[in-house]
Amino acid sequence: MVSEPSPDDSWLPSLTLPQLLLATYTALTVIALVYAASTSSAAFGAYNSQWDGAGELRTVAADAGANVTVGTNVSQYPTSDADGTVAVVLSPAEPYSSSERARIAEFVRSGGTLVVAEDYRPEGNSLLAAVGADARFDGRPVYDNRNYYRNSSLPEATPAGDYPETAGVDTVVLNYGTTVRAGNATPLVNTSEYAYLDTNGNANLDGAEQLASRPVVTSELVGDGRVIAVSDPSLFVNAMLERGDNRRFVRNLVADHDTALLDYSHASSIPPVAAAVLAVQRSDALLLFCGVVLVGALLAYDRRLDEPIRDRFREYSGREPDPHLSRDGVEKYLSGRHPDWESAQVKRVTEAVIKQRPDRQRND
Template identity: 45%
Template sequence: MALLWRNVSYPRALAVSLALVLAVVLLYGGLTSTTAFGAYNSAWDGASDLRDLADDQDSEAILAQNTTAYADHDPNETVSVVLSPDESYGQTDARRVESFIREGGTLVVAEDFGKESNALLADVGAQARFDGRLLRDEHNYDTAPTLPLADNLTNHPYTEGVDQLTLNRGTPIEPGNATVLATTTNYSYVDANLNGQLDESETMRQYPVATVEQLGAGEVVAVGDPSLFINAMLEREGNRQFARNLLAAHDTRLVDVSHLETLPPLVRAQFALQDSSLLQAGVGLSLVVLVAYLTNVTSLAGAIRRRLTPGSVDSPLDADALGDPFAAADRSSVERWIHERHPDWDPERVGRVTDSVINETAEGGTDD
């Protein structure tokens, strides 16, 4: 091992080290996301812990990049989570989601100030609506009034083992005919003008922040704060258990990112590869060709070095003419040797292999 490292030049070692660092950086960037509520965002505002929590429930979480995924699973055994979508679902996508719910599926929609979630609820026929204004509580909060505690919980399987929910800049829910799962205390109010204080036009009272309602054979759960499910907030009391209850009640768990985020490049490539047998065959064939090419070039370079190294049984060269056995080989001799054995190679390819052989010979490379 020590002899191996002695034969490696410092410039080459530095180049290899930089290449490894770059590869790690590109790999990390290709597998992670910085999108808020992103399933591959491991920062405080990401939802990677929610994806891991779904994986911990004896089955893998499935990322739905398209609403067609709803038809691929048994609705009666499936829950889908939608966190503050950025884009409208549109009629076609909304019909797919509605069909999923009415056939027995469970849809969890979490929102604070966006408009697309209310449009989705209306399109699927749900009654609950997100108020869209900031909820505060000056008396019963976590670290600030904008992190109010909801400790009035209805007895329900989704609230089993949950003492309270902790919101982070959440919004109330107008339940309509939905069953209220959790409400804030009597000290909470809607800060309509966002001035950070209770005004005469603002009233303190309990506000619903989580609801559930039947829709056909399925149900819709509305949560007035998508932040409840992000990495930082899942550590707050009650939030993780509430999320676990929603997921554990179903065998299949979809995380609907179809209208939320662009997946990291390598993750997107992985899903594309999984979905296309033709692409799998193409990648496999490319790898075989690449390995064959590298093997051929490596074998050829080794043969040339042996041919040109004084003292080798294959060498036609005089040792006195080359001097030091680790000195750079004569370029014209290398090119001539390659051309004699591969007359079909173009000059550019001959030049690349010649450069590789000369550089390795000059640095002391051997096949021993």
């Protein structure tokens, strides 16, 4: 009965305990660095999975049937056939240049839908004015001492009528948001009549502050497109999507659009790994270059598997001796196949195999 060769791990690298610990530490460090380079901790960040990030927004948009694009440049706004695209801007940290504002205005006039979510920064109102919208964010925090989620700084708002954006929505919950001065825009969601704007910042109803129902979401036509103003960007973050019917409301905003463009061109920076992937996706030349590099690397790696390494794999595969095996390889193979053989017998057979090679090669 012929026995199978016993496993032999002598070809594996032998590591001491300190070396093994160092290798483990290095592997964990590399994993941590890759993770850090592919995620973000910035508020409203598209790659932030924490409570204040908007990583879940991409999932909501995709579930609504839209092709989701994380925009890092205003040039990604289409200026023709834009009626199938909705662009979402969450509290931009930097102002848009005049040429960028013109690009976005052309996008709206060409039929695109622009959703601007802002509370206290001035860039939201500047963008609304640039695209020709009439709505403006008030900028003062809104409180409601009667209709709220956990406290008065998280007021509950309700639909102002039957609109596609509020279909299936009973309550929208804000988180330290403000209100919208609608102007000629149509209110879609309003606070209750017990809400007030905190003018002096003491979180109490006093002085000239008045209770009234005020818009927190408005919609208006601009050219062939629409502009929707949402007075609380945190409504789109991961934690707040689970409050009230916020998830359903956000889904409605992107529904019936082929593309959802999440505009992060003037927001927090995109993680390096994500930015690199987005750059490759936008550039056919970069995509081709990366493909060529990958194929070249695979070919180079394959060539580095020189004959001694290939012999090692053959030695432990259990097949008949390969004609290219080294003398040591033949001896190891025979010892594994015939453990009952004496060392001298193994050497004699090895010599016979080696001597037969020239004859076989001539016959071939």
